[in-house]
Amino acid sequence: MATNKMIIPVIVGIVIIGSAVAAISMDQGSDTMEVEDTVNKEVKPLEETLPEIEEKIKEIEDINFENEYSPKPREWMTSGPFQVDRKEYVLGEKIFIRASGLSYDEKGQVAILRPLNSSHYSVYLTIPFDGAEKPSFNYYVEPQLTKTRGFCTAEDFIGDWRVVFRGTDYPNLEFSITEEILPGEEEDYQPVC
Structure with missing residues (x-):
């Protein structure tokens, strides 16, 4: 009885698979589609470029030339270490210090x-150092507008800045x-305050 229950699903499976194979082999040549070969075709340029297009291309090139930017070379001003x-x-731009x-004893x-003006300054940032803990470091500073610190416009950053080494005799x-x-x-x- 157990063998009869197993034989029936096997026979049904064979009939279904056989029908599918027969259907595929019969349809093989009947439903073909032609696809245009675009891989080997070349894009042909227009014989004449429209004046409006030439004008727009020139305008874009001029804008790109104006916006071209390259940073000044590094000069590495030095004061002690x-x-x-x-x-x-x-x-x-980021200021790299x-x-x-x-x-060991430098702290x-x-x-x-x-x-602030031509003769006065305000502390923007302090970076602690201790040679006993770390004899070298790198630090990036990027002045950014922030309402909470009172830096409202770009003018708050424009001018001559100083770097002072507190706790040492190194020149600024x-x-x-x-x-x-x-x-x-x-x-x-853009102004934030």
Whole structure:
């Protein structure tokens, strides 16, 4: 009885598979479709370019040329073991500060001062250092507008900045930020207050 129950599903399966194979082999040549061969075809340029198109292409090329930007080469101003990578930045560029070879007993702060006017500065950021814990480090600073800190417009960053090494006798370093904005960063320097 158990064998009869197994034989019936096997026979049904064979009949279904056989029918499917027969149907496929009978249909093989009847339903063919022609597909256009576009792989080997060439796109042919227009014989004459329309003046409007030429004008638009020229306009796009001019805009790209105006927006072309390349950062100034690194100059590495040095004060003791500390270095700043450039003398001049545009808004949106990162200021790269590094220290290498701090003595074991050197401890203090790198104070980055932004200009308030031609003779006064305000602390923008301090970076603590301790040669006993870490004899070298890299740090990026990117001045950004923020309502909570009171940096409302791009003008808050434009001018001559100073880097002071508190706790040491190393001379200060200076760099400037111009009013030019890094292409693509214009939206980041719209007034926030």
